[in-house]
Amino acid sequence: MPSEYHLVIDGETAEENWVYLNDDTALDALTDAPTIISLTRLKAQADALRARNAPLGVVLEADGDGKTSLGEDVHELAPYLDMVSLVALRFPAYRNGRGYSAARILREQMDYEGELRATGDVLYDQWAMMARCGINAFELAANTPLDSFKTALGEFSGAYQPAADGDSDAKTGWRRNRF
Amino acid sequence: MYRYDEFDHKLVAERVNQFRGQVERRVSGELTEDQFKPLRLMNGVYLQLHAYMLRVAIPYGTLRSEQMRMLAHIARKYDRGYGHFTTRQNIQYNWPALDQIPDLLDELARVEMHAIQTSGNCIRNVTSDQYAGAVDGEVEDPRIISEIIRQWSTFHPEFTYLPRKFKIAVTGHAQDRAAIKLHDIGIVVKQNDAGEVGYEVHVGGGQGRTPFVAKKMNDFVHKAKLLAYLEAVMRVYNMLGRRDNSYKARIKILVHETGEEEMRRMVEEEFAKIDASEMLTVPQEEIDRISAYFAPPAYESLPADSDAFTAAQDTDADFARFVRANVVAHKQPGYGIINISLKPIGGVPGDATDAQMDVIAELAERYSFDEVRVTHEQNLVLPHVKLDDVKAVYDALAAHDLATANLGLISDQIACPGLDYCNLANARSIPLAQEISERFADLDRQYDIGELKIKISGCINACGHHHVGHIGILGVDKKGTEFYQISLGGSADENAAIGAITGRAFTEEDVVDAIETVVTTYTDLRQGDERFIDTYNRVGMEPFKERLYAE
Numbered sequence: 001m002p003s004e005y006h007l008v009i010d011g012e013t014a015e016e017n018w019v020y021l022n023d024d025t026a027l028d029a030l031t032d033a034p035t036i037i038s039l040t041r042l043k044a045q046a047d048a049l050r051a052r053n054a055p056l057g058v059v060l061e062a063d064g065d066g067k068t069s070l071g072e073d074v075h076e077l078a079p080y081l082d083m084v085s086l087v088a089l090r091f092p093a094y095r096n097g098r099g100y101s102a103a104r105i106l107r108e109q110m111d112y113e114g115e116l117r118a119t120g121d122v123l124y125d126q127w128a129m130m131a132r133c134g135i136n137a138f139e140l141a142a143n144t145p146l147d148s149f150k151t152a153l154g155e156f157s158g159a160y161q162p163a164a165d166g167d168s169d170a171k172t173g174w175r176r177n178r179f
Numbered sequence: 180m181y182r183y184d185e186f187d188h189k190l191v192a193e194r195v196n197q198f199r200g201q202v203e204r205r206v207s208g209e210l211t212e213d214q215f216k217p218l219r220l221m222n223g224v225y226l227q228l229h230a231y232m233l234r235v236a237i238p239y240g241t242l243r244s245e246q247m248r249m250l251a252h253i254a255r256k257y258d259r260g261y262g263h264f265t266t267r268q269n270i271q272y273n274w275p276a277l278d279q280i281p282d283l284l285d286e287l288a289r290v291e292m293h294a295i296q297t298s299g300n301c302i303r304n305v306t307s308d309q310y311a312g313a314v315d316g317e318v319e320d321p322r323i324i325s326e327i328i329r330q331w332s333t334f335h336p337e338f339t340y341l342p343r344k345f346k347i348a349v350t351g352h353a354q355d356r357a358a359i360k361l362h363d364i365g366i367v368v369k370q371n372d373a374g375e376v377g378y379e380v381h382v383g384g385g386q387g388r389t390p391f392v393a394k395k396m397n398d399f400v401h402k403a404k405l406l407a408y409l410e411a412v413m414r415v416y417n418m419l420g421r422r423d424n425s426y427k428a429r430i431k432i433l434v435h436e437t438g439e440e441e442m443r444r445m446v447e448e449e450f451a452k453i454d455a456s457e458m459l460t461v462p463q464e465e466i467d468r469i470s471a472y473f474a475p476p477a478y479e480s481l482p483a484d485s486d487a488f489t490a491a492q493d494t495d496a497d498f499a500r501f502v503r504a505n506v507v508a509h510k511q512p513g514y515g516i517i518n519i520s521l522k523p524i525g526g527v528p529g530d531a532t533d534a535q536m537d538v539i540a541e542l543a544e545r546y547s548f549d550e551v552r553v554t555h556e557q558n559l560v561l562p563h564v565k566l567d568d569v570k571a572v573y574d575a576l577a578a579h580d581l582a583t584a585n586l587g588l589i590s591d592q593i594a595c596p597g598l599d600y601c602n603l604a605n606a607r608s609i610p611l612a613q614e615i616s617e618r619f620a621d622l623d624r625q626y627d628i629g630e631l632k633i634k635i636s637g638c639i640n641a642c643g644h645h646h647v648g649h650i651g652i653l654g655v656d657k658k659g660t661e662f663y664q665i666s667l668g669g670s671a672d673e674n675a676a677i678g679a680i681t682g683r684a685f686t687e688e689d690v691v692d693a694i695e696t697v698v699t700t701y702t703d704l705r706q707g708d709e710r711f712i713d714t715y716n717r718v719g720m721e722p723f724k725e726r727l728y729a730e
Contacts, residue, residue: 070419095217095300097340101417104337109452125201125218132336155197158190160330161406162458163337 004142009115011153013146014137018057018086030054036088039072042080050083057086059119062098074102074110081112089135091120100133107134107164127152134164180241180550181326181472183291190334191288194295198222199281206278221301221339223294224280228602233272233280234297235287239307239325239349240268240553244544247551249290251536257283262536264521264529266593266644267346268306268553269297273600295333300341302332302413306348308356309554312473313562315510318368319376320473321351324405327461327469331406338413342420343428345413346385353673358555360384360393360675361647363430364412369399377401382412382442383434386641390677391431394439396446402466407459411450415442476548476563481513485566500622501573501584515566517547519559519576520583520591524620525613528594529557538579546572556593556632558586588625589633589698590616593644597637597654598661604637606654606661606687611635614691619698628698631711634669647671649712650697651678652690663690667697667723668715679720681727693727700726 007014018034023041027048034055042049042058049056058080062071077087087106089099099118106112117137118130127138131153140149183191198218205215219225223234235250242250250270254262257279258272265271275283287293297304305325312320328347332338338345348357351368359365365381377399384393400408416430419437434442453459492499507516519539522528531539543551543561546568552560564572576582585591592615595601597608612635619625634648638655645651651666662684669678685693698711700723705714715723 070422073418094214095340096422097300097338098417098422100337100340101414104414108456108458123214123218125197126340129334129336129339156190156193156334158186159336160190160333161335165336 005139006142006144007137008140008146008149009137011150018055020059034086036086039076042083043076046080046083055086056084057088057115058084059088059090060099060102061092062090062096062120063092071098074105077106077112078110081110084114086115086117086137087112088117088119091118091122094121094123094126100129103130103133103135104164124148124152128155132159132163132165180243181238181322181469187291188288191291191293191295194222194293194334195281195284195288198284202277202281217299217340220299221296222280222284223297224277225298226602227273227600228598229600230274231277231280232600233275233283233294234265235270235272235292235294236297236304237268237270237292237553238329239305239311239322240309240555241311241322242543242551242553243290244540244549244551246290246292247536247540247543249287249292251533251540253283253286254533254536261530261532263527263596264531264553264557264559266555266557266595266642267297267304268309268555269304270553271596273596298344299339300343300345301339302335302341302345302347305329305332306346306357306362306555308350308352309552309560310356310507310516310562311351311552312475313509313511313514313516314352315508316353317351317510318370319351321349321357321366321368322473323466323470324366324368324378324402325349326472327406327466328409331409331459338417341413341417342422343425343430345416345430347409355671355673355675356554358644358647358671358675360673361386361390361644361671362393364409365393366405371399375401378405378408380405380408380412382446383431384675385429385431386644386646387429388426388639388641389432389435390641390646391435392675392677393431394434394442396439396443403461403463404454404459406461407453408446408450410453410459411446414449414453415445419445475511476550478511478514478563479565481511481565481567483512485513488566488569491570495570497577497582497584498570498573500626501582502569504584504588504626505586506569509563511563513566515564515569517561517564517569517572518554518586519561519581520585521558521581522585522591522616523580523583524585524590524616526616527609528592528612531559535579535581538575538581542572542575556591558591584622585625587630587632589619589628589631590625592616592633592635593648594635595637595643597635597643601637601642603640604654605639605656606637606663608635608637608643608654611652611654611663611687611690615694618691618695628702629708629710631698632671633694644671645669646677647675648678649715650694652694655684657684661687663687665690665693665697665727667720668712670712681720681724683728696726697723 032054036057204210225232348359348362349366367379381393382396505518547561594608594612598604632649634644635652636643636645647669653664664684666678
């Protein structure tokens, strides 16, 4: 995430209610505040986390530790999706587009309906594509006005192919106008 | 031919506007070169050795004369009076100014053309058979599904930042002229036992530093489900393709490292999910709508033979040679397919001047139902010419240095731009192609040698397809000196094969002699009417090696 950012959810400026908690901080430090944790922690401490009574989010890392690692597999979230109301996809570099597939799998195959957030190195020119893949929350650099976000999302009036942002019926999803 | 409707026009116009904004942000400094790079690449703009280069898409290599005229106009107005046709059936301009590119794209859009996804790590321009719709024996015109794929892959939100570039080729004919097995995905249109048209899908072919022939992933994908299948392949690749090393990032490496069986299993699993959603099942109305654009032109009913055509060959030996090398049988009686070689002796393979492009546009309009094709071997085609008219077309071509009668012969070489333009190259390709073509300039000798495909790359990225040349030449750099490695036995057709390296590389001074040695070894050894590749496949590498490296 940019160190300073403002949040846009569903196209509107939104309050940031979440905090990212890194794995080095003990779990008992968890407050009742909505908290975003790693997949590693979610898997390791699922039982304890289930007992907790506050909103939980998870961030999916794209790079993993080693250079050759692909990063975390979105399918691993399946057993825990009922526990989380936010999934953040990390884009470690704008060139790394693995998260676009993860987003569509979450929306179209895993029936995830909660907040789906892009965090990391995301350019103006990518927001519209991300939105089409089902991402609905963006961490915008503090100096990026909401207007440019809206402009970016409106640059194309239609799409050739169905994706996660519209009617999934082929007859309407095929070559359709978006607005 | 496909024509844009309002929907296509609007999206292309919006893309030009978007890119205009991106160029402005780059010029103002809001975007760094690093941030601008993927954006300009996705609009076909490369930064070359000396200048920006723009690559314009020619979907499946099909052009109307109006479009060819626009390409000529662009060469005149924004470039230095020429363009370069590429192995992906596109055209490149080597000298446009960055700040003029949005205007150039505006002009292109007026004739339904663009530079979208001609580079960058996305799905590139779909390529196909240059004889599509004209040659006998096709299951179906491959441009129908190519256009459907073009639309599906344009601005695909999920597959715009792939691990690496992604190329798809389609053939509708058993004779593969589109090199489909050397593509990330190669598609063969075929018919199943029930008589339904569908697609055989090959995955993981490619050249570059680790060449592979594609593996057959699926024997028959139903027509309406091809996009679902392609999306499954793409998704598996986007999720699992390597991003840590650009040389290992193509899908060929994923297929190789994962294994064909496991890859097939993963693709089928993903395909089942996408198919079940029916999201990407192409509606029959859409297939019908696109198919209608590729209905055959209004041919005249003609006798199979033309007296005028035969008589002209009897009286004009040069014309007879041209017919023998460059004119191919058409499926419609009384018509022929004319190949226009962009490989004049001593010329730059694939280059055409603005005046030449205008002439070809004129001929297409007058004699070939308004159509021109670009081939992956960097030549052009007038696909539907009456045999009665072939002589008139030939005369007009000859007047503009466009009647070189060398199709498929030793001087019809593929060469990448090489060190003269490209900042990746180790060695020059164009001057070498020119030297070889001059060495073998004698057409009678070329006919005697017969079909022989020389392909030259200036570096290991293999843009000149050297791996699949009957004779391949690869430029390598050794301590600042250009050397050339020779390989033999490659093939890009339905019997696709990767060539084998002969041995140590040759200096710039020696390489043309070495090619001559390879050729004379072949002519000494050939039996009957064996082509070079047949002789090589029969005798193997050894006899060539012996002659090449004899002390």
